[in-house]
Amino acid sequence: MVNKEKLLELLYLMVKVRRVEECLLEIFAGGKIPGFIHVGIGQEAVSAGVCSSLNPDDLIFTTHRGHGQALAKGIDLKRFMAEIYGRQDGFCKGKSGSMHIASKEAGVVGSNGIVGGGIPISLGTAFASMYRGEKKVTVCFFGDGATNEGTFHESLNLAALWNLPVIFCCENNGWAQFTPQKVYMKVENISIRAESYGMVGLTVDGDDVLKVYEAAGKAIVRARKGEGPTLLECKTHRWFGHYAGDPQKYRSPKEVEEAKGFDPIPRFEKFLIDAKHINADYLNTVEARIKSEIEEAIAFAENSPMAGAEELFNDVYA
Amino acid sequence: MKETRYIRAINEAMSEEMARDEDVFIIGEDVGGPGGAFGATKGLLETFGAKRVWDTPISEAAIVGLAVGAATQGLRPIAEIMFIDFLTICMDQIVNQMAKIRYMFGGVYKMPVVVRTPCGGGLNAGPQHSQCLESWFAHIPGLKVVMPATPYDVKGLLKSSIRDDNPVIFIENKTLYGMKGEIPEEEYLVPIGKADVKREGRDVTIVATSRMVHQSLAAAKVLANEGIEAEIIDLRTISPLDKEAIFKSVEKTSRLVIAHEAVKAFGIGAEIAAMVCEEMIDCLDAPVVRVGAPFVPVPFNLESLYLPNADDVIKAVKKVTR
Numbered sequence: 001m002v003n004k005e006k007l008l009e010l011l012y013l014m015v016k017v018r019r020v021e022e023c024l025l026e027i028f029a030g031g032k033i034p035g036f037i038h039v040g041i042g043q044e045a046v047s048a049g050v051c052s053s054l055n056p057d058d059l060i061f062t063t064h065r066g067h068g069q070a071l072a073k074g075i076d077l078k079r080f081m082a083e084i085y086g087r088q089d090g091f092c093k094g095k096s097g098s099m100h101i102a103s104k105e106a107g108v109v110g111s112n113g114i115v116g117g118g119i120p121i122s123l124g125t126a127f128a129s130m131y132r133g134e135k136k137v138t139v140c141f142f143g144d145g146a147t148n149e150g151t152f153h154e155s156l157n158l159a160a161l162w163n164l165p166v167i168f169c170c171e172n173n174g175w176a177q178f179t180p181q182k183v184y185m186k187v188e189n190i191s192i193r194a195e196s197y198g199m200v201g202l203t204v205d206g207d208d209v210l211k212v213y214e215a216a217g218k219a220i221v222r223a224r225k226g227e228g229p230t231l232l233e234c235k236t237h238r239w240f241g242h243y244a245g246d247p248q249k250y251r252s253p254k255e256v257e258e259a260k261g262f263d264p265i266p267r268f269e270k271f272l273i274d275a276k277h278i279n280a281d282y283l284n285t286v287e288a289r290i291k292s293e294i295e296e297a298i299a300f301a302e303n304s305p306m307a308g309a310e311e312l313f314n315d316v317y318a
Numbered sequence: 319m320k321e322t323r324y325i326r327a328i329n330e331a332m333s334e335e336m337a338r339d340e341d342v343f344i345i346g347e348d349v350g351g352p353g354g355a356f357g358a359t360k361g362l363l364e365t366f367g368a369k370r371v372w373d374t375p376i377s378e379a380a381i382v383g384l385a386v387g388a389a390t391q392g393l394r395p396i397a398e399i400m401f402i403d404f405l406t407i408c409m410d411q412i413v414n415q416m417a418k419i420r421y422m423f424g425g426v427y428k429m430p431v432v433v434r435t436p437c438g439g440g441l442n443a444g445p446q447h448s449q450c451l452e453s454w455f456a457h458i459p460g461l462k463v464v465m466p467a468t469p470y471d472v473k474g475l476l477k478s479s480i481r482d483d484n485p486v487i488f489i490e491n492k493t494l495y496g497m498k499g500e501i502p503e504e505e506y507l508v509p510i511g512k513a514d515v516k517r518e519g520r521d522v523t524i525v526a527t528s529r530m531v532h533q534s535l536a537a538a539k540v541l542a543n544e545g546i547e548a549e550i551i552d553l554r555t556i557s558p559l560d561k562e563a564i565f566k567s568v569e570k571t572s573r574l575v576i577a578h579e580a581v582k583a584f585g586i587g588a589e590i591a592a593m594v595c596e597e598m599i600d601c602l603d604a605p606v607v608r609v610g611a612p613f614v615p616v617p618f619n620l621e622s623l624y625l626p627n628a629d630d631v632i633k634a635v636k637k638v639t640r
Contacts, residue, residue: 092422120386
């Protein structure tokens with residue numbers, strides 16, 4: 001049984017991730033953020049469910065669609081926002097933007113713009129934990145598309161072989177950029193691939209935050225005990241396109257509407273209300289708290305200075 | 319001083335650094351029990367145990383990626399990749415990850431990874447096991463590229479590379495593994511980024527790397543009989559390039575030949591020639607001449623025609639001194 005405090009944390013994280021990304025879409029459309037961004041609206045239950053099971057000193061690797069995972073791991077929203085704005089107070093002094101956010105203090109080792117690029121690196125943080133006899137675990141997030149990269153195969157084989165304390169979390173939204181899963185993969189459940197590495201693999205409803213939380217919790221306990229890695233596939237739904245502004249011409253409006261039907265947030269809210277953990281007023285309080293956090297973060301980001309020219313040459317080498 | 323082979327010097331460097339720092343470990347294919355494809359890690363598993371020497375599957379991207387991740391947590395991995403040709407399989411991990419993590423993430427991480435790998439022809443190993451790809455890596459900001467030519471330099475530079483907080487592509491040479499040379503009994507380091515004058519001379523500067531250092535030394539002997547005194551600069555490190563050492567020598571000799579085994583087109587010789595032309599063309603008494611391999615893959619059967627050698631260096635020197 002999940003305790004009430006944890007249930008409320010899951011709700012808060014999902015709503016926060018949703019509202020931050022909605023806000024990012026708006027700011028991006030308004031031209032205040034350069035480059036491109038990728039939102040994972042509709043997929044919040046995966047970030048919240050997995051990251052809520054981790055300790056502060058555990059480590060995660062995220063992807064180009066990684067805002068949710070980083071926020072759920074506890075990255076500071078103000079510096080997160082400043083980074084996306086490309087400002088000096090961002091976690092990476094504005095050099096990384098939306099796609100490469102990292103926060104050493106929050107255990108967000110790094111986001112990766114290369115599909116499947118972070119998977120081999122996650123072996124290394126898990127290895128370091130084992131090497132030093134620590135109990136830290138690593139979670140490596142990636143999408144369904146990444147599981148067709150060679151790095152996925154090399155890494156899962158090695159992780160299973162060495163019993164590394166790592167969880168490979170496949171956030172399966174059914175789309176590899178503009179191409180649906182059935183076009184690029186014969187199997188339906190990616191988790192079955194785990195078996196070929198001698199690894200535990202399971203598929204859960206990634207839009208049910210409690211199912212994700214419970215499955216991730218078990219996998220994390222197993223990793224922490226030295227019992228080896230897990231491939232955890234969370235099936236979820238991407239509402240928006242690959243990138244902010246993507247007109248999704250490759251996808252029917254009907255399919256988008258169906259995806260929205262899986263919205264993990266009202267589903268969980270209903271569960272909490274039905275179980276009398278919260279009432280409708282509580283939801284308003286959560287929304288108000290998040291709204292003020294976001295406003296504060298935007299003000300912080302917009303007031304943060306742009307990097308000076310001297311910053312161009314900093315940090316190429318140690 | 320003692321006489322040691324190049325391959326033993328590599329082994330000694332790793333052994334000393336592993337004894338000095340528990341965060342140093344070795345990872346690669348056949349590096350444990352078998353002691354490495356060329357024997358570089360021989361005995362290290364026995365001395366340091368399985369916690370420090372890790373045999374991996376044939377998975378180059380996983381090897382380098384694991385090293386990168388471990389380095390973010392403060393470990394100091396030495397990854398062995400059996401042939402430089404195989405670095406192509408893990409280029410994303412090297413170029414997009416290892417080289418960029420520090421800059422991209424605002425300087426929060428150090429990246430003390432050494433990727434050891436042998437380059438070069440001379441063993442009739444064919445097109446996929448004989449290349450010299452140093453210029454690929456020198457082109458990437460964030461990487462250091464080291465390419466030693468002697469037992470003394472390989473040991474001192476490998477120790478410095480292991481202690482360096484930046485990623486180093488450490489390029490050894492297969493044909494030099496058996497080469498003998500003098501090294502001190504006591505501990506020493508050779509700094510990264512410093513070229514070495516392997517022979518002094520007044521008439522022409524030959525900037526050389528790896529095996530071509532020895533070909534250039536052989537050429538210099540022949541040239542000396544004809545009254546031409548060549549100064550040989552062994553770059554030792556490709557990136558960061560020791561511009562000062564090159565410029566100082568060219569100021570003295572006013573003539574420059576660059577000799578590398580890599581394909582001449584788009585090689586590091588082009589970078590050095592351009593640098594000298596941009597900044598000190600007035601010092602030159604002759605056009606810069608490059609020695610390098612032809613623009614073809616390394617053939618299995620015609621390797622001796624392919625590989626640049628001392629004769630090519632002599633011809634190049636004669637072009638600039640006539």
